[in-house]
C-alpha cells in the first residue's frame with residue numbers, strides 16, 4: 058500500500074488526477090471505476106481541465122460508477138447520474154456509450170445487478186477504481202456488515218448514511234432508503250485502487266480502515282488486502298495515522 062499525504066484538499070485532488078492521467082496515458086482504453094460524494098469533486102475538476110488542455114484523452118475510456126440510489130430518476134438533481142454528468146461527463150470527450158451507472162429505476166433490480174456485473178466483465182474488468190469513504194467506513198454503498206464476497210447488490214442504507222447524505226437533499230425524509238452498489242468483491246477485483254479522503258472528520262475512519270483490523274464492520278478495511286492500492290490523503294485526513 059502506498060500512502061501519499063498532501064498538504065491541502067487541492068493538492069490531494071491534483072495528485073489523484075495525475076495518477077488517473079498516468080493510467081489513461083499508459084492504456085488509452087482504460088476502464089475506470091468512479092465514485093461520487095464531495096471528495097472527488099476537485100479531482101474531477103482537474104480531469105476536466107487536463108482534458109481541455111489536451112493532457113488527457115477520454116475518447117477510449119470506459120467508466121463504471123460504484124452506485125446509484127434506488128427510485129430516483131436519472132435527471133433528479135440528487136441522482137448520481139446527474140452528479141457525474143454535472144461534474145465530469147458533460148465536460149470531457151468521453152463517448153456516451155462508454156459511460157455506465159447502475160439503473161436505480163430498473164424494473165427488476167436483481168436483473169440490473171447481474172447485468173452490471175456482466176458488463177464490467179465484458180469490458181475486461183476495472184483497471185483503476187476510485188474510492189472515497191463514508192463516515193462509517195463504507196465504500197460504494199457497502200455498509201458495515203456487508204460480506205467481503207458480495208457482488209453488485211441492492212443495499213439498505215444505514216441511518217448514519219441517510220443522515221450524512223441528507224445534506225444534498227431538502228430533508229432526510231427525501232433520501233432514498235436503498236441503493237444499488239457494486240459489491241466488495243467487485244471493488245477488490247479492480248487491478249488498481251485509488252483511495253482518497255480529506256478533512257478532519259475522516260481522520261478516525263481512515264486510521265481504522267488503513268491500520269485497524271480487517272473486518273466487515275469497517276468495509277474499507279478490506280482494502281488492506283488489495284495488492285495494488287494508492288491512498289491519497291490531505292493532512293487532516295491523515296492526522297490519526
Ligand code: GLP
Pocket residue numbers: 092093094095096097123124188189190191192195196197198218222
Ligand atoms: C456516498 C457514496 C460513497 C462516498 C461517500 C462519502 O455515500 N456512496 O461512494 O465515498 O458518500 O462521500 P463524501 O466524499 O461526500 O464524504
